[in-house]
Amino acid sequence: MKPAPFEYHAPVSLEQALELKAQSGEDAKLLAGGQSLVPAMNFRVVQPGVLIDLNRVSELSYIREEKKAIRVGAMARERHLEFDPVIEKRAPLLHEAVPFIAHPQIRNRGTIGGSLVHADPAAELPVLMLALNARMKAKNISRERWIEAKDFFVGMFTTALEPDEILVEIEIPFMPPRAGWSFMEVAPRAGDYALMGVAAQVTLDEAGKCKEARLVYLNAGEGPLEAREATQLLEGEPPNDILIEETAALASEKEINPFGNVHASAEFQRHLAKVLTKRTLQQAIQRAGELQ
Amino acid sequence: MTQPISITLTVNEQEYTREVEPRMLLSDFLRHELGLTGTHVGCEHGVCGACTILFDGESMRSCLIFAVQADGHAITTVEGLAKDKDNLHPLQQSFWEAHGLQCGYCTPGILMSMIPFLKQNPDPTEEEIRHALSGNLCRCTGYQHIVDAVKLASEKMK
Ligand SMILES: Cc1cc2nc3c(=O)[nH]c(=O)nc-3n(C[C@H](O)[C@H](O)[C@H](O)COP(=O)(O)OP(=O)(O)OC[C@H]3O[C@@H](n4cnc5c(N)ncnc54)[C@H](O)[C@@H]3O)c2cc1C
Ligand code: FES
Ligand code: FES
Numbered sequence: 001m002k003p004a005p006f007e008y009h010a011p012v013s014l015e016q017a018l019e020l021k022a023q024s025g026e027d028a029k030l031l032a033g034g035q036s037l038v039p040a041m042n043f044r045v046v047q048p049g050v051l052i053d054l055n056r057v058s059e060l061s062y063i064r065e066e067k068k069a070i071r072v073g074a075m076a077r078e079r080h081l082e083f084d085p086v087i088e089k090r091a092p093l094l095h096e097a098v099p100f101i102a103h104p105q106i107r108n109r110g111t112i113g114g115s116l117v118h119a120d121p122a123a124e125l126p127v128l129m130l131a132l133n134a135r136m137k138a139k140n141i142s143r144e145r146w147i148e149a150k151d152f153f154v155g156m157f158t159t160a161l162e163p164d165e166i167l168v169e170i171e172i173p174f175m176p177p178r179a180g181w182s183f184m185e186v187a188p189r190a191g192d193y194a195l196m197g198v199a200a201q202v203t204l205d206e207a208g209k210c211k212e213a214r215l216v217y218l219n220a221g222e223g224p225l226e227a228r229e230a231t232q233l234l235e236g237e238p239p240n241d242i243l244i245e246e247t248a249a250l251a252s253e254k255e256i257n258p259f260g261n262v263h264a265s266a267e268f269q270r271h272l273a274k275v276l277t278k279r280t281l282q283q284a285i286q287r288a289g290e291l292q
Numbered sequence: 293m294t295q296p297i298s299i300t301l302t303v304n305e306q307e308y309t310r311e312v313e314p315r316m317l318l319s320d321f322l323r324h325e326l327g328l329t330g331t332h333v334g335c336e337h338g339v340c341g342a343c344t345i346l347f348d349g350e351s352m353r354s355c356l357i358f359a360v361q362a363d364g365h366a367i368t369t370v371e372g373l374a375k376d377k378d379n380l381h382p383l384q385q386s387f388w389e390a391h392g393l394q395c396g397y398c399t400p401g402i403l404m405s406m407i408p409f410l411k412q413n414p415d416p417t418e419e420e421i422r423h424a425l426s427g428n429l430c431r432c433t434g435y436q437h438i439v440d441a442v443k444l445a446s447e448k449m450k
Contacts, residue, residue, distance in 0.1 A: 005313070008358070010361075034356050038338075038357070039337035055361060104405075105344055108350040109347075109352050190426040191427055
C-alpha cells in the first residue's frame with residue numbers, strides 16, 4: 001500500500017517550521033520519527049495534504065542538563081534517551097523504561113516529541129512524563145507556553161496542543177533526594193506494546209516514611225493513568241507489605257480502567273496491574289532506602 | 293510540491309541522484325528505482341523487520357522512511373555486505389554454515405539488524421541475541437538456527 005500524495009517540506013529551522021505550520025493549517029502534519037505516522041499513512045488511515053518534516057531541524061534535537069531539570073528537544077530520538085548519561089543519573093526511571101519501547105530499529109528513529117504527541121495509551125513515554133512531573137513547551141508562530149504533563153494528555157491519542165502548535169521541548173525535573181523508582185511491564189514479546197505497565201516513584205522522608213508516591217499505568221484508560229487515591233494510602237506512613245498490598249488492590253480494582261483487547265481481558269489486565277504495582281512499589285521503596 | 297524532488301544519496305558507498313515523488317517509501321526506492329531487491333517488504337508498518345537497512349550506520353525500517361528523507365544520507369542494504377559472491381560477509385557466512393534461514397524472506401532484515409548489534413555487543417549471550425532478534429519476524433525457522441548463526445558470527449567477527 002502506498003501513502004496518498006502530499007506536499008513535502010523539509011524546513012531547516014524551527015522558525016521555518018512554525019511558519020509552514022501557520023500557513024498550511026489543519027491539513028498539514030508534522031513528521032518526526034514517522035514510526036507511528038508513516039504506518040498510518042501507508043494504510044491511508046491518515047492522508048495529510050502537507051507534510052512538514054522536522055528531521056532537518058537540528059536545533060530540536062538535544063538533551064541538556066540544567067540546574068534542577070533536564071531539557072530534552074522534541075526531536076531527540078528514543079535511542080538517545082536510552083544511552084544518555086544525564087538521563088541515567090538524573091531521571092533513572094526514564095533510563096530504566098526506554099528500552100521497553102519497541103525495538104532498537106524503531107527507537108533509532110522514533111522521537112520523544114512524536115511519542116508524546118501521538119499519545120497512545122499503551123505508550124511508555126507519556127506514562128513516564130506524568131510520573132516524572134515533566135512539562136512540555138509548545139510553540140506557535142507568535143507565542144510559546146508550558147503545559148504540565150497532567151494537562152497535556154487529554155484522551156485517547158489526544159493532547160492539549162493546538163493545531164498550529166509544535167511541541168518543542170520537554171522539561172524533566174531531577175529525581176528528588178531519597179526517591180526510588182521502578183518500571184515494569186508485561187508484553188507478549190520483547191518490544192511489543194505492553195498489555196499492562198506501571199511506573200512507580202516513591203520519595204521517603206528522613207524518618208523513612210513515605211513522603212510522596214506516584215503510580216502511573218499504561219494501557220489502563222484513555223491515556224496515561226495515575227492512581228492518586230491508592231498512593232494516598234502510603235503517603236505519611238512507613239511503607240510495609242500490608243500497605244503495599246492495599247495500595248495495589250485499590251489501584252488495580254478501583255482506579256484504573258483497562259478496556260481489554262485480543263491479547264488480554266480487562267480482568268487479566270487488572271490482575272497484571274496488581275502484581276506489577278506490588279513489585280514496582282517494593283523495588284522503588286527498596287531503592288529509595290538504599291539511597292538514604 | 294507533490295511533484296518529484298531531486299535527491300542525492302549514497303547507497304552501499306555508491307552515489308545516486310534520482311527524482312522521486314515525496315510519497316515514495318525508501319524501501320520501494322531501493323527496490324524499484326535502484327533494483328536493489330535484497331531489501332524485502334513484508335508488512336509496511338514497521339512490525340516484521342524484513343525491510344531493515346542501515347541509515348547512517350543505524351538500523352531502521354526502510355518502509356517507515358520516505359526516500360526524500362534520505363537525501364544527503366548514507367544507506368547500507370544487504371547488497372553492501374559481501375564484497376562479491378565468493379566472499380560473503382562473516383555474518384552471511386555464519387547464516388549459511390549454521391542454517392540460519394529457510395525461505396530467506398526475513399534474512400536481509402535480520403542481517404542488517406545484527407550488524408550494528410554485533411558491533412555494540414561483540415560477545416553476546418544467547419539471551420541478548422534473542423532479545424536483539426525480537427524486532428524481526430521469521431515464519432520458517434523457529435529462530436533456533438538464527439540464534440546459532442548470530443553466535444557463530446560473533447565468534448568469527450572477533
Ligand atoms: C513496530 C513498532 C512497535 C512499536 N512499539 C512501541 C512501544 O512498545 N511503545 C511505544 O511507546 N511506542 C511504540 N512504537 C511507536 C514509536 O515509539 C513511535 O516512535 C512513537 O510513538 C512516535 O514517535 P515518532 O517520532 O515516530 O512520531 P511520528 O510518527 O513522526 O509522529 C506521531 C504524531 O505526532 C505528531 N508530531 C510529531 N512530532 C511533533 C511535534 N514536535 N510537535 C507536534 N506534533 C508532533 C505527528 O504529526 C504525528 O501525528 C512502535 C512503533 C512501531 C513501528
Ligand atoms: S516491511 Fe518494513 S517492517 Fe515490515
Ligand atoms: S527463513 Fe522464511 S521467514 Fe525466516
